[in-house]
Amino acid sequence: MLAHxxxxxxxxxxxxxxxxxxxxxxxxVTCEQCTHEEPSSSYDGIEVITRSHPDAFPSALRQKRKTQTKLHEEGDKGTLVSEKCPECGHMEAYSKDKQLRSADEGTTVFxxxxxxxxxxRVNN
Ligand SMILES: [Zn+2]
Ligand SMILES: [Zn+2]
Known part of the structure; x- marks a missing residue:
């Protein structure tokens, strides 16, 4: 017989x-009144629900942040300029300047x- x-x-x-x-x-689990022994497996469904709550929320937040970063990268290709592609010879490319930390190293254009x-990339 299982518990109600x-x-x-x-x-x-x-x-x-x-x-x-x-x-x-x-x-x-042993009943305090009549020493009936209830198998712990009766609690399985209950415990899973309680345990899953603390983990579910932060992982949903992490997922959201990841998606936002990806969208930002995809929409930031740079400016369309006239530059010959060394791979296929096409005359248009997106360019993006990146100032390196040291002034001596100048600017790298991607x-x-x-x-x-x-x-x-090209180093100026
Ligand atoms: Zn009992
Ligand atoms: Zn190309």
């Missing part, structure tokens, strides 16, 4: 006493071919 389940609580099937949650290393999407 009401919401998230389990009640002893022989005397109706509210049963405690099982300890981590126990495979059954190009992305408008035709074949090949990427290369």
């Amino acid at each position: 389940k009401i919401g998230s609580l389990l009640f002893c099937p022989t005397c109706g006493t509210l049963l405690d949650s099982p300890k981590d290393n126990e495979n059954h 190009y992305t071919c408008a035709a074949c999407n090949h990427g290369w």
Whole structure:
């Protein structure tokens, strides 16, 4: 005979006493009133629901942040300029300047071919 389940609580099937949650290393719960032994597996569904809550929320947030970063990168190709692609010979490419931290190293220009999407860079 298995316990009566009401919401998230389990009640002893022989005397109706509210049963405690099982300890981590126990495979059954003993009724305080009549010593009925309820298998811990009766709590499985209840425990899964309780445990999944703290993890579900932060992972949803992380997923959202990842999507936003990806969208930003895709929409930031640069300016369309006349530049010959070394890969396919197309005469249009997107250029993007990037100032390096040290002034001595000058500016690196990143190009992305408008035709074949090949990427290369030129140091000024
Ligand atoms: Zn009982
Ligand atoms: Zn190309």
